[in-house]
Amino acid sequence: xxxxxxxxxxxxxxxGEATARILAKNSFNLILCGRRKDRLESLHSELAQQTDVHxxxxxxxxxxxTEDALASLEGKWKTVDVLVNNAGNAHGLDPIQSGNVxxxxxxxxxxxxxxxxxSRAILPGMVERKRGHxxxxxxxxxxxxxxxxxxxxxxxxxxxxxxKGMRLDLNEAGIKVTVVSPGMVETEFSLVxxxxxxxxxxxxxxxxxxxxxxxxxEVIRYILHLPDHVVLTDVTILPRAQASATVVHRGGW
Numbered sequence: 144x145x146x147x148x149x150x151x152x153x154x155x156x157x158x159g160e161a162t163a164r165i166l167a168k169n170s171f172n173l174i175l176c177g178r179r180k181d182r183l184e185s186l187h188s189e190l191a192q193q194t195d196v197h198x199x200x201x202x203x204x205x206x207x208x209t210e211d212a213l214a215s216l217e218g219k220w221k222t223v224d225v226l227v228n229n230a231g232n233a234h235g236l237d238p239i240q241s242g243n244v245x246x247x248x249x250x251x252x253x254x255x256x257x258x259x260x261x262s263r264a265i266l267p268g269m270v271e272r273k274r275g276h277x278x279x280x281x282x283x284x285x286x287x288x289x290x291x292x293x294x295x296x297x298x299x300x301x302x303x304x305x306x307k308g309m310r311l312d313l314n315e316a317g318i319k320v321t322v323v324s325p326g327m328v329e330t331e332f333s334l335v336x337x338x339x340x341x342x343x344x345x346x347x348x349x350x351x352x353x354x355x356x357x358x359x360x361e362v363i364r365y366i367l368h369l370p371d372h373v374v375l376t377d378v379t380i381l382p383r384a385q386a387s388a389t390v391v392h393r394g395g396w
Contacts, residue, residue, distance in 0.1 A: 153230030155182035157330035161356035203257030254298035326381035350393030
């Protein structure tokens with residue numbers, strides 16, 4: 144069987160980077176997308192020893208840059224079998240009445256518009272071939288709202304709604320659609336949310352063992368190796384110590 148090709152956004156860190164690594168080990172060709180060229184080049188050098196790798200540097204918030212980058216794919220790279228919409232962020236943790244509008248724009252632009260821009264460019268090819276799998280990285284924040292997280296939660300609720308709509312629209316084409324919704328995952332997520340405040344970011348995970356990016360990547364690998372007629376549509380993944388977005392046991396496990 145020919146290798147499948149997976150396109151991963153936000154591939155330069157966290158879940159995207161971990162997914163790239165595990166799929167490289169599992170016979171996928173990779174199109175790695177991200178803003179940071181130096182990290183893309185480093186990851187390309189590492190993974191090209193295991194599989195064929197193509198990189199695209201662009202910001203998913205920029206509609207034209209996204210369209211131009213994805214339109215530049217040629218030859219075998221035009222056939223994308225798996226789309227992992229991973230690029231996303233959280234900015235700030237403020238009540239709605241004093242929230243930073245720039246933070247709101249950043250979250251909506253990346254988490255929602257960016258996902259839509261990339262999907263719009265890739266999905267027509269999947270529909271034409273009547274084959275493909277879209278995996279959107281959501282969040283437990285897309286299932287329940289917590290204080291001071293209204294806009295981030297709204298962006299992830301949107302990811303969940305878009306995923307459900309995709310599944311309906313793409314059903315006739317036989318395309319699989321999955322949303323993976325993690326709870327607490329220790330990546331650069333909290334460091335970005337708290338604008339580089341490492342102490343505040345570290346405190347988020349104090350007293351428990353959070354998920355890792357590798358944990359999520361392993362679940363994605365599993366999803367992609369199910370039989371052709373099987374699709375996991377909605378997967379929520381929590382660390383043992385977490386029961387909901389706001390209920391967390393900080394007793395050391």
